[in-house]
Amino acid sequence: MAPRYKDGDAVVAINGKWVAWSHTLFAYAAFISALIVGVALHYHKIVQNEHYGYPDEWFPSVSATIGDRYPERSFFQVFIAITSGPRFALVFLWYILTSRPNSTLPKLVAGVGIFRTLTCGGWTYVTSTDDHDWHDIFMISYLVATLPWTLGCLALSPNNRRAVKYRKIMASLFFGTLVPLIYYFIQHKVHKIPGAYTKYAFFEWSLILFDVGFDAITALDFESFELVVRDVKGVSRGQLKTTADSVLEKEKGKSVGNTFGEGFFWTEIIDAASDVYNGFVFWTIVTALPVLVWYFPLWHMGISGYEVAIVCCTSPLLLVIPSLRYAATKNLRLLHLASLVGLLAYRFQDPANRLFVTGFALATTCAAWTTGFFAERANSPRLEARIMAWGVGLIMSVVAKFACKTNNPLWPIVHAENGGWNKIGIFIALFAVLRSQRGSNTSGGDYLPASGKKGSSLLAGIGFGGLMFAIVSLLTDSSTMISWVWDGYPVRGPLAAPHGALTIFAMGAGLVYGIFHPAVAGSWTAFGLGSLGAALLTCYHHWTGYYGALALAFYIMAVAPVLIVSSVRHSPASTFGIGFVVYVFLLLFHVWVVAYAFVPGGPLVREHTDWLMITTMLSIGAGVFSAATSNSTRSRNKPVSPNSKRQRSYYIYVLAALQLLSVSVAYLRFPTNDYTPHHKEDKVVTAGIWTVHFGLDNNMWSSERRMRDVIGELELDVIGFLESDNQRIIMGNKDVTQFIAEDLGYYSDFGPGPNKHTWGSALLSKFPIVNSTHHLLPSPVGELAPAIHATLDMYGEMVDVVVFHSGQEEDPEDRRLQSEYLSKLMGDSPRPLILLSYLVTKPLEGNYNTYVSERSQMKDIDPTDWDRWCEYLLFKKLHRTGYARISRDTITDTEIQVGKFVIGEPEPETEMRIPEEMVPVGRRFPALFRGEGVRGHRYHVFDEPRYWQ
Structure with missing residues (x-):
């Protein structure tokens, strides 16, 4: 047995700061050694990318430096392995x-720190060359975990001004660097600009x-530690205040300070996640029914x-x-359970x-959520919790569609x-x-505020209807407003x-x-800014229009709690019921603007x-007016109750997880732009x-697969693709091309x-x-009638496609x-x-002779x-070889x-039909369809393809 020592005695004493410095030294050595060796041995190879090489690109990226070549990869892996020991010690x-x-x-921050260390090992030792998918999974996990690690370290920093200052600088530089x-x-990747990858590098x-520098700052805090292991200042016993303690003390009584000042309980986070999932189910059913309805006029070519x-x-x-x-x-649980039949509709x-079952589910879920708000x-x-579940559930449905490429x-x-x-x-x-x-003490009786002023129930209902329509038409898919402002290449x-x-x-920020600032969100100033965003979205393309879209998304979600709180101060039938009637009216208005040729009164709008x-x-705005009357009687500085502040934190945790998931999906879905033709x-x-x-x-099934x-x-x-624009409520706000x-x-x-009122056209190339x-x-x-006129780079030759x-x-x-x-x-x-077209004409008759004419030069x-009758393929100045x-x-x-066309061969003056046996294999159509x-x-029709020499 080792001898005992008195307190203060130690065989070896190493100051804790050397853990941080060794971590920093070996981490930097891993990257810098790989860079030096890579530049010395494989410079031209590691600066080469899929588009350009030296001299357009002259500085290598991190991934090319550490993962593509031997021996620089080995230098990196050896030093990063040595780094793992100090890294685990640093987290501990x-x-x-x-x-x-x-x-x-x-404990949560320490868990994130261990997770980051393990995922770092994942993307270090499984390179993109070894397994691209797993390399990306580890890398994304590492980057996503960096946010809670950074914020957690900032919140827990001991009240050391110097260390806190440097941490804020490093964190700001890290996240600020993400933008450029x-x-x-x-x-x-998208624009293929020479030299852009060097700047990216x-x-x-x-x-x-x-990233490494942020963790190096722990050296300033670890000076209070000596290893074996002894705490010489009592910091670990909680005797010194942390920065988070100081902030919470200063912010006591304020909404932000109260939200995260409580303990963390897994049972309550599960409750919050369950509430949010119920909200997700609500939005799933709300957006599903119009898609099912659309199937019937689509196949009847009319009402x-x-x-x-x-x-x-309108069941409310x-x-x-x-x-x-x-x-x-009194039976909210039964109503919510009954609404779940909408998720079983796919079995029919x-x-x-399927439509009837989903319609019943929609009526039930609308009544359930309306009753829940009112109760x-x-x-x-509890009202705030329901509103947050409703709002975060919406965001969950959008993230799910984002991950599944616009299908819920x-x-x-x-x-x-x-x-x-399912x-x-x-x-x-x-x-x-x-x-x-679960059971809760609710009342079905009427409720009046102390002053008796509740605003107008009619205006509150109109406001809720406008809110529902704005959400369903614009915010139930993350790509809808992007399609509004997209205007080609x-x-x-x-x-x-x-x-x-x-x-x-x-949406999440709004x-x-x-929730935190309802007085500002419900103000006329906020309404004016939201209206400005709507104007920019409607009138402009590109980034200008999208900035308006982001402002509008923020405002719609911010004003939602204000309008709902105002609506519950009246009978649910006179606010939510009328609101859903207004929503139906706006939905029809929304359909009529594009379907005017098929509906009564359509030309009017x-x-x-x-x-x-x-x-x-x-x-x-009508809802904001009613809410302003209601809220004028309420204290704007009302203290946040302990229950409310605790509940807020859990819903925000769920929201943060969804936001991180959306960032991960965005990374995974980033376009590679490295596509190759089939017979290059x-x-x-x-x-x-x-x-x-x-x-x-x-048969009413989604057909993308x-x-x-x-x-x-x-x-x-x-x-x-024609008849391809699905970015409307009745088509589910989805994109068949993605x-x-x-x-x-x-x-x-x-x-x-979709804001140009056509049935849509799309081009995949x-x-x-x-x-x-x-x-x-x-x-x-x-x-x-829509048309896309595109110029494609086909094997180095510019060819137009319409x-x-x-x-x-x-x-x-x-x-x-x-x-x-x-x-x-x-x-x-x-x-x-x-020309890839839908012409609505018979061959050799009528308008056909305008499309195929000396003026058009098309054949x-x-x-x-x-x-x-409908579809036609026309061409000019190309060598046609096949048709099927x-x-x-x-x-x-x-x-x-x-x-089929061949690029680089002149269009022959005379063409002759030939049998398939005379056609080179690379120019033939697949035999699979014979x-x-x-x-x-x-x-079909000819029962085989046709070929020309």
């Missing part, structure tokens, strides 16, 4: 330094310096009668009956039955085979309801991925601000999204056109946007899109004007051109194909038409 000493009785935060880092990465190396199902959301009107209101208040194969009107902490995994249009998570979603929902909707604004994470962040936006903001060696371009019917198949499969098997390099483009590797362009312009063709009477959807058959003058416009557009292009890919028609099975009502084909897809 930090915990000893900051641990206090009855405090959970130090992302900017130059986008310049490199400098900021990437800066992140390393700041079907099923549209009446949208009034299911029934709460005007006192006995029903009382019964609903018949579309009508807690006299209990501010619990919608009734998905199942296991096409991306659904079974696990139902299981969690059942647990969440049973957990969160080159990229001059946000992308759905990664910038959807910014939309999610603005919700938190509205044709193309007036601006009117709709004004009506929405005025409706919210033969310089073949396979181009197709497909009217995809909004990605909803004949089936579309992906056939497009991949056809080896399409370029494809145009999943296919990302899964198969295409550049994508969609447009004109394996070739870089150098430039694209969106057109609205003349349509004085009927539906607007994707075009003509107006409907009932408006011949529109179609004539459109044919003249498009003929001029194609004829004015000096480059080779391919039909196969003039002998008599069995066409492929059946669509039940994916849509229109086939796929495909043509005969019976695969999954209902086969060559």
Whole structure:
């Protein structure tokens, strides 16, 4: 047994600061040694990227330096392995330094520190060359954990001014560097600007310096430690105040200070997560029903009668009956359980039955949430908790759609085979309801504030209706407002991925601000700023429009708690019931502006999204007016109760987790822009056109995965989609192109946007899109005709591609004007051109002779194909080699038409049909679709492809 020593005796005493310094030394040595060796041995190779090399790029990135080559990778791995010992010791000493009785935060921070250390080992020893996916998973986990580690260390810092100062500087530099880092990465990846990756590399190396430097500051705190291990100042016994203690003491009584000043209890975080999941289920059902309704007029080509199902959301009107209101208040758990049948709707194969079940679920969930708000009107902490669950649940649904590329995994249009998570979603929902909707003391009676002033119930209801519509139309998908401001290539604004994470962040920040500062969120100044954001979104494209979108998202979420609190001061039927009636009115208005050719009275609001936006903001303004009257009688400095401040913290923890998840998804979904054509060696371009019917198949199932499969098997390099704009409430605010483009590797362009009132066109290309312009063709009477005119870099040659959807058959003058416009557009292009189109004409007749004419210089890919009415492939100045028609099975009502062209060969003066045996293998269509084909897809009409020499 080792001898005992008296207190103060030690065999060896090492000051704790050397743990921090050794960690710093070895960490920097790992990176710097790899850089020196890499530059010395493989300079030109490690500065080379997928687009450029030396001299355009002259400084290597971190990943290229430490992971691609031997021996620099070995230098890095040896030193980083040595670093792991001091790193674990640093985390341990930090915990000893900051641990206090009855405090959970130090344990959480220590856990994050250990997690970061382990994930660092993951991306260090599993390089992108070894396994790209796992390298990214470890790297993302490390970066995501950096935020709570940094904030936790700042909160727990001992009250050492020098150390706190340096920590703030390093943290600010680290997170500030992320902005130019992302900017130059986008310049490199998306815009392919020479030298951008070198600038990105400098900021990437800066992140390393700041990250390690942040932890080096612990040396200033560890001076109070000596190892074996002895605390010479008593810091670890909680005798000295931390910075967090000082801040909380100063902020005592204020909302922010009270929120995080309490202990952490796992049971309560589970309760908060359950509440949020219930909110997620609510938004899932609310957004699902319009998609199901849309199926019926889509296939009837007009009003079907099923549209009446949208009034299911007005069920709160029934709460005007006192006995029903009382019964609903006392049986909230049963109402929420009943609403879960909406998650079981996918089990019904018949579309009508799926609609009826979801309609019942919508009526039930609207009544349940309305009753829940109303029942807690006299209990501010519980009402606030319900509002936060409702708001964070919305954000959870947006994050889920962001992760699943705009499809909600619990919608009734998905199942296991096409991306659904229905079974696990139902299981969690059942647990969440049973957990969160436990018995509570609520009252169904009327409630009056002490002053008796409650504002106008009508205005409060209008405000809630405007709020619901603004959320469902703009904020139920992170890419909706991005599609509003997108205006083609080159990229001059946000992308759905990664910038959807910014939309999610603005929503979360707005919700938190509205909870903490309701007086400001409900002010007319805030309303004015929100209205300005709406104006910018409606009137401008690119970043200017998106800045307006972020401001509007922040305001909508911030004002939501104010409007709900105002609404619960009245009968739920006269506020929430009327509110949902207003929501239905605005929903119809929203449909009418684009569907004017198919609905009664449609021409009155044709193309007036601006009117709709004004009506929405005025409706919210009405609610703000009513809330101002109600809130004028309430103390704006009312202390935050202990229950409220504790509950707030848990919902914010859930929200923070969702925000970190969205950042991770944004990273994983960042476009690689390294796409390769299918037959690069033969310089073949396979181009197709497909009217995809909004990605909803004949049986009301989401069809993106089936579309992906056939497009991949056809080896399409370029494809145009028509009837592809789903960024409206009735289509679920989704984007049919995102999943296919990302899964198969295409550049994508969609447009004109949903605020331009068309049914949509989209272009997917394996070739870089150098430039694209969106057109609205003349349509004085009927539906607007969209077109995308893009210039693609095909094997070094610039080739134009036009994707075009003509107006409907009932408006011949529109179609004539459109044919003249498009003929001029194609004829004015000096480059080779391919038209992927929907023309609504018979071959060799009528407007066909305007599209195929001396003015347009276009040729039909196969003039002998008599069995066409809608889809046509035209071309000029290209060598056509093949044409085929492929059946669509039940994916849509229109086939796929495909043509093959060879780049670099002159267009022959005369062409001759040849049998397939004479065609080089690289120029042939896949044999997979011969005969019976695969999954209902086969060559039809001619029963085989046609080829030309």
